[in-house]
Amino acid sequence: MVKSSILGFPRIGGNREVKKAVEAYWAGKLSAEELQKAAAATRKASWESVKAQGVDFIPSGDFSLYDHVLDHSAELNIIPHRYLGQHLTLLDIYFAIGRGRQADGVDVPASEMKKWFDSNYHFVVPEFSQSVEPKLNYNKALEEYKEAKALGITTRPVVLGPLSFILLGKKARDASPDFKPIDILPKLIPVYKELVSQLKENGVEYVQIDEPVLVLELAKQYAEEYISTYTELAKVSPKIVLTTYFGRLEDNISFIAKLPIHALHIDLDREPQQLNSVIDAVKGTSISLSLGLVSGRNIWKNDFGASVALAQKALDALGADRVIVATSSSLLHTPISLEAEKKLKPEVKDFFSFATEKSHEVATIAAALSGSQDPRISSALEANRVSIAKRREFESTSDDAVRKRVAAITSKDLERKSPFPVRREAQKGHLSLPNFPTTTIGSFPQTKEIRQARAKFTKGEIPEKEYDEFIAKEIEIVVRFQEKIGLDLLVHGEPERNDMVQYFGERLNGFVFTEHAWVQSYGSRYVRPPIIISDVSRPSPITVRWSKYAQSITKNPVKGMLTGPVTILNWSFPIQSKQLALSLRDEVIDLEAAGIHAIQVDEPAIREGLPLRRADWDAYLTWAVDSFRLATAGVRDETQTHSHFCYSDFNDIFPSIQRLDADVISIEASKSDMKLLSAFKQYGYKNEIGPGVYDIHSPRVPSTQEIKDRIRDMLEALPSDLLVINPDCGLKTRGWKETEASLTNLVEAAKWARSTYA
DSSP states (O other): OOEEEOSOOOOSOTTOHHHHHHHHHHTTSSOHHHHHHHHHHHHHHHHHHHHHTTOSBEEESOOOSSOHHHHHHHHTTOOOGGGSSSOOOHHHHHHHHHHOEEETTEEEOOOOEEESTTSSOEEEOOEEOTTOOOOOSOOHHHHHHHHHHHTTOOEEEEEEOHHHHHHTSEEOTTSOTTOOGGGGHHHHHHHHHHHHHHHHHTTOOEEEEEOGGGGSGGGGGGHHHHHHHHHHHHTTSSEEEEEOOSSOOGGGHHHHTTSOOSEEEEETTTOGGGHHHHHHHHTTSSOEEEEEEEOSSOOBOOOHHHHHHHHHHHHHHHOGGGEEEEESSOGGGSOSOGGGOOSSOHHHHTTBOOHHHHHHHHHHHHHHHTTOOOHHHHHHHHHHHHHHHHHHHHHHOOOHHHHHHHHTOOGGGGSOSSOHHHHHHHHHHHHOOOSSOBBOOSBOOOOHHHHHHHHHHHTTSSOHHHHHHHHHHHHHHHHHHHHHHTOSBBOOBOTTOSOTTHHHHTTSEEEEOOSSOOEEEETTEEEOOOEEEEEEEOSSOSSHHHHHHHHHTOSSOBEEEEEOHHHHHHTSBOOOOHHHHHHHHHHHHHHHHTTOOEEEEEOTTTTTTSOSSGGGHHHHHHHHHHHHHHHHTTSOTTSEEEEEEOSOOOGGGHHHHHHHOOSEEEEOOGGGTTTTHHHHHHHOOOSEEEEBSSOTTSSOOOOHHHHHHHHHHHTTTSOGGGBOBBOSSOOTTSOHHHHHHHHHHHHHHHHHHHHHOO
């Protein structure tokens, strides 16, 4: 009989209980014991929900208060020395690593975050050195297995694999010059053996070990380490289900098939074409196949007919007892339940499937493949066939005007009127910015009052006029503050915006929105990705009104703020492309016409969307860069275009960053120890650049001297006349007190730079 499984479930709670509990703990309003009770209640609800859908293999150990990779670092004692000896509990050390800490005499910055492969989820990067001594501080997988068992639910524990854990990490600051993170493996294997052996001793039959690095070309360099590591683990472990996702295995399957594992999971949602080669590789072994048929990354209903047909190939080759139907990856990347969405039109809601519904989908597909005679299964298959046909018919309709405009795009539409040196001279005269100009990335704190006013307006509790007056007042507060401390290029603070993608999607044709479809981005930061269901166009200007108002109340130049086409697509559940760029191009031109002569089009997701295999890079980068240029190239020379990027390893794609031809780019730099600057030093960057001088994802306030030191480091890689001084990212999630202190210190450091490097 074909079994069903999911690889992981959202850990935020149906009503964002975990976010609320974690933030209450940070604020000192909730004890550690109360926080853990809230976490346990969320785990219980998740396990019971998945079990109710009929899933055979229910995951445990995948829950997290902040990040599952950080969980693993804390569990295995991979804790940077700077967080030790501070008289903190292990829980507070855990949160300090994730978000920094500046209280009670403790002042430590947060550790680096990176994107989890090509998703919008951020993980905290492990740090390794020769002085690290791994040990099992606690066994999270076992604790949660026992917790579920006490509820009458048998689960399959989830563990991040040792090779992926190491290869996703980095060399610690105190590591010796010749040390490489992989050198820690001999120390780590005994700890993993202890972890999995404890699982087996406590009756665990199967353990899911995630090795997502196996979809990267990088993995082939470590074939011997994979074989030796899993040979050791298999001696003491429950049956190992080795999971890969987000990509294809390609020739890595040649050594994976030699591993002593019970089953191998592959992502057939993203890479269905890999099935035949994987079947051929495992056919002569005892390895079962877990087929990732139901997407863990999007919200579309699964096409049962297509999934059954694909899975049948594996059944024919291996037999039903060696096939598992599964989600393609953890459902961490999807909302929890479609049931909570009451405002979606029924005909549109029928297109979608969230984590709970996807759990039911894998169980239904497995039952169909097992030849179930249950009339509920045949009924579900027929209903799915009708639903998919309706969606295909809907997708075939189009807005001819939009599609004709896309077809008419030429290479000339992607080019600015003049090269950067000419534009820069025009911008100097127009904006009159000093050397080392200061600015921010765009958003200012979204206070409780702003959120309450927006909620009241959305519910119809206050009239539009009253809401608009409130927003105008908030913008004036932000503008006056920036004038007071001496920032040079101002922003309006974005008090009217709920989210950098949702705000634009709500004002474009082709999008639909949910009420409760939250997805974790990092820590306690959740987003509600919009859904693109049809052709995209802009019915009217989106940002012009409030940017124009901000400019009208100050003599300083004000930046217009937009989210770029690639980021809107990557942070939505999309089906469209250059239509977004054309809509944003219209907005950029309208901003310029309204007197805004610095316009920032953010693309923080441009590196995130880079395909995992190099063979696929060129097509993506050409599309991404062309989309940005299409959105920004329609303005005059004197209008300065900006873009922002975060958590982006630029070294491999630097020519594409140069080809964007933005007049100014700002990048996350402080959280990653300024390592991104090496690319700019190596290749040379001719346009203006603002590497972030402090980390906004932490409540910690950097001193003026700290920012001066960062500027000094930057000038070792960048020409002084091209350097812009700004934070790492927007200030939306920060409080006003820390924002005021941090930006005041930033301005003082910039003044120091002007006098020192004049």
